[in-house]
Amino acid sequence: MAYFDLNPLLATMLESAAGVSDLNLSVGKPPQVEIEGRLQPVSYAGIEKLAPYQTELVATRLLRGRRDLTERLLRYGSVDLSYSLAQKTRFRVNIFSQRGSYSVVLRVIPNKIPTVEDLGIPPQLNEITQERTGIVLVTGPTGSGKSTTLAALLNKMNREQAIHIITIEDPIEYLYPTMQATINQREVGADTETFALALRAALRQAPKVILVGEMRDTETINTALEASETGHLVLSTLHTIDASKTIDRIVGVFPKNEERQIRTRFAQSFKWIVSQRLIPKQGGGRMAVCEILRGTSRTRDYIREGEKEGKSLLDAMEDGALEGMQTFDSELKRLIEAGALDIETGISYASNSANLKLRLSMEGSQPETGEAGDIESAPAAETEMDNLIER
Numbered sequence: 001m002a003y004f005d006l007n008p009l010l011a012t013m014l015e016s017a018a019g020v021s022d023l024n025l026s027v028g029k030p031p032q033v034e035i036e037g038r039l040q041p042v043s044y045a046g047i048e049k050l051a052p053y054q055t056e057l058v059a060t061r062l063l064r065g066r067r068d069l070t071e072r073l074l075r076y077g078s079v080d081l082s083y084s085l086a087q088k089t090r091f092r093v094n095i096f097s098q099r100g101s102y103s104v105v106l107r108v109i110p111n112k113i114p115t116v117e118d119l120g121i122p123p124q125l126n127e128i129t130q131e132r133t134g135i136v137l138v139t140g141p142t143g144s145g146k147s148t149t150l151a152a153l154l155n156k157m158n159r160e161q162a163i164h165i166i167t168i169e170d171p172i173e174y175l176y177p178t179m180q181a182t183i184n185q186r187e188v189g190a191d192t193e194t195f196a197l198a199l200r201a202a203l204r205q206a207p208k209v210i211l212v213g214e215m216r217d218t219e220t221i222n223t224a225l226e227a228s229e230t231g232h233l234v235l236s237t238l239h240t241i242d243a244s245k246t247i248d249r250i251v252g253v254f255p256k257n258e259e260r261q262i263r264t265r266f267a268q269s270f271k272w273i274v275s276q277r278l279i280p281k282q283g284g285g286r287m288a289v290c291e292i293l294r295g296t297s298r299t300r301d302y303i304r305e306g307e308k309e310g311k312s313l314l315d316a317m318e319d320g321a322l323e324g325m326q327t328f329d330s331e332l333k334r335l336i337e338a339g340a341l342d343i344e345t346g347i348s349y350a351s352n353s354a355n356l357k358l359r360l361s362m363e364g365s366q367p368e369t370g371e372a373g374d375i376e377s378a379p380a381a382e383t384e385m386d387n388l389i390e391r
Helices: 006-014 052-063 067-076 123-130 146-160 195-202 218-229 243-252 256-269 297-305 313-319 328-337 343-348 353-362
Strands: 020-025 032-035 038-041 078-085 089-098 101-109 134-139 164-169 182-187 209-212 233-238 270-280 286-294
Touching: 006 020, 006 052, 006 078, 052 067, 052 078, 052 089, 052 101, 067 078, 123 146, 123 270, 123 286, 134 146, 134 218, 134 256, 146 164, 146 209, 146 233, 146 270, 164 195, 195 209, 195 218, 209 218, 218 233, 218 256, 233 243, 243 256, 243 270, 243 313, 256 270, 256 297, 270 328, 270 343, 286 313, 286 328, 297 313, 328 343, 328 353, 343 353
Parallel strands: 134 233, 134 270, 164 182, 164 209, 209 233
Antiparallel strands: 020 032, 020 101, 032 038, 078 089, 089 101, 270 286
């Protein structure tokens, strides 16, 4: 493998089985693919187990001589980029160093941008595309489908509205077809140094909608708030597991003496917080389960003043079904009763497993499971939904 063509290797791995979500190239292992959260080896001529020089060759080919990415890898130990396999698919790639060698993970980006209906997520999320200003956050662990949900919403706008949209991504994942909207996609590292710099520049580029791949720091969050306050719709992601922890994360990145001001600004700006978890479903595969918080006078007040006994965001979501809101556990209960989830799985992924178990028992269900922990101790929902949801 001193000289080799990378693409046949990737094509062989991609075609080794249906529903491949990730390709994994790690030293000491054969090439592997991930299917429904489990790694499977792939046979490839000349590679029984990958040696350090082989993964380094793969990394070199993927970097394609880009000095900026190579320098970032050497300086920080990891780098994100995108890679296209002609006539087949695109990948979001992460190259990282470990124990003196390199490992590579390539996440498959579906060629077709799915719709909300394709993804099986709540249909009321289509209403997000009608918002004109404010902040919309899609949150969840890595691999829970955040980017795909945002892509589905953005492409609906693309089909229906003649507007200017700017995306700021690291790296660019979905490529949007030419439709009604004008979409400019900027990649961190290639087109801009940071999310914050690109977001501030976007305020002078006359977009109606700005998609920020991730809110990572104080400057990005502050500029996103500023953008929403000046008439833009800002869509972004956070690695938080529910609405309450999302608020805590937003507020927590600022100094304590600014908490009141940030709570007030965010309460006025936010329109939706959608938190996703991927749950194994009956019969195999995975489904996205969503918690949905919407901006109403009640929820804005709870964010501005802070949650208290009897005045929690959970209470507001439980009472807000007519406004399109829902909690994780109420949705898990519905799916269990519909036969889409088995009881043990549903309880293990619940935010409040004891309460869900009690609610099911009171209605005649008899969960066959031991005492389950809260979501932090539940099995990690950090794998991919087969086929459509890939991140």
